Amino acid sequence: MESHLTEEAAWASGAAGRLRLIQANFADDEAALRQNYLAEELERSLKNIPPSRREKHLLALGDLFPEWGGRQAVSAPTAEAGTKHPESPGELMERFLEAASALAEPEKGEVVKRLQQAGLAAKEQGIAVAEAAPEFWKFFGVTDPKPLNVERSQKMLMSVAGVFLALDQLAWTLWRQLNAKSIYRKESEFGKLAGPYLASDAEVSTEQVRQPLERTRRLVAALLGALGRGSSNFARKHSTDLSPESIENAARIEKKAWESLEAASWRKYKELFREYSTEQMLESKVQQEYVKAAEELLKGIGR
Numbered sequence: 001m002e003s004h005l006t007e008e009a010a011w012a013s014g015a016a017g018r019l020r021l022i023q024a025n026f027a028d029d030e031a032a033l034r035q036n037y038l039a040e041e042l043e044r045s046l047k048n049i050p051p052s053r054r055e056k057h058l059l060a061l062g063d064l065f066p067e068w069g070g071r072q073a074v075s076a077p078t079a080e081a082g083t084k085h086p087e088s089p090g091e092l093m094e095r096f097l098e099a100a101s102a103l104a105e106p107e108k109g110e111v112v113k114r115l116q117q118a119g120l121a122a123k124e125q126g127i128a129v130a131e132a133a134p135e136f137w138k139f140f141g142v143t144d145p146k147p148l149n150v151e152r153s154q155k156m157l158m159s160v161a162g163v164f165l166a167l168d169q170l171a172w173t174l175w176r177q178l179n180a181k182s183i184y185r186k187e188s189e190f191g192k193l194a195g196p197y198l199a200s201d202a203e204v205s206t207e208q209v210r211q212p213l214e215r216t217r218r219l220v221a222a223l224l225g226a227l228g229r230g231s232s233n234f235a236r237k238h239s240t241d242l243s244p245e246s247i248e249n250a251a252r253i254e255k256k257a258w259e260s261l262e263a264a265s266w267r268k269y270k271e272l273f274r275e276y277s278t279e280q281m282l283e284s285k286v287q288q289e290y291v292k293a294a295e296e297l298l299k300g301i302g303r
Helices: 007-025 031-046 051-064 089-100 105-117 134-138 150-178 190-198 206-241 244-254 261-276 279-300
Strands: none
Touching: 007 031, 007 051, 031 051, 031 105, 150 190, 150 206, 150 279, 190 206, 206 261, 206 279, 244 261, 261 279
C-alpha cells in the first residue's frame, strides 16, 4: 500500500508505472511513435489534475525519471517561484519551440503531423513535380522543358499503358490465328515487367522492358503494312491466273485434237473459276498473301 505517500508521489508512482509499461511494450517501434504514445499517456494522466497543482505532480514524476533522453524529463516553469498564474500562450509557444529544436528530423515530422491533425498547422498542398530529361519532352514537341507534373504523368501513363496492353493482346492473338507456325513469337510479357520496373526492382532493367515493346511495335507495323502489300499481291496473282493469255496457254497444253482452242479455253476457264472463285478459296488465298507480306515486313522492320 502507498497510503504513506503524498498525493503527488502516489500519482507519480502510478503514472511512472504506466509510462514504463508503454516504453517496454513499444521498445521495437520507432522513437517518434513511442514518444507519441508516452506523450498521450502523460496527457491522460494530467487530465484530472488542476492546472495550479500540475507543477508539483510533474516534479514528483521527474524525481522518478532523473534522465530522460539526455535531458531533464520535467522542468520547472519559467515563471518566478511562488507565481501561481498559468503560463501565457506565448510563453508556452516559446518553451515548445525550444524543446522542438532539439528533436531529430523524424520526431519533428511527427510533431508537425500532430499539429496538422489538431488544426494548428496548415497541411502542405501543391502540385508534385519532377525533372524530366530534355529528350523526353522532344516526344511531345516541347522545346522549352518545364518541371514534370507527377500526378498528370501517372494518369497519362495509366491511359497509355491501357491502350498498349489491349493492342498488345489483340495483335499477338491475331498473329497466332493467322500464322501459328511463325517463328516470330512473343518472348516476354510487358505487363509483368512494367510494375516491378516502375517500383525500382533492380532485377528488371530498362532493356528488358524495351524488348517486348519493340517486338509488339514491329508486329503491329507489319500487320498494318501487310494490308496494302498483301491485297496488292493477291490481286496481281489472281488477275494473272485468270487472264485470257494464261488460260489460252494452259488450254493449248490440255486441248484435245478435235477440240478448238476457243472451246478448250472456255472449258479451262470454267475449271479455274470453280477452283479459285469460291468464297472459302478466295479467303484462304487472301490470307496467305497477307501473312506472306507480313512475314516479309517483319524481316525488314527495325533493321
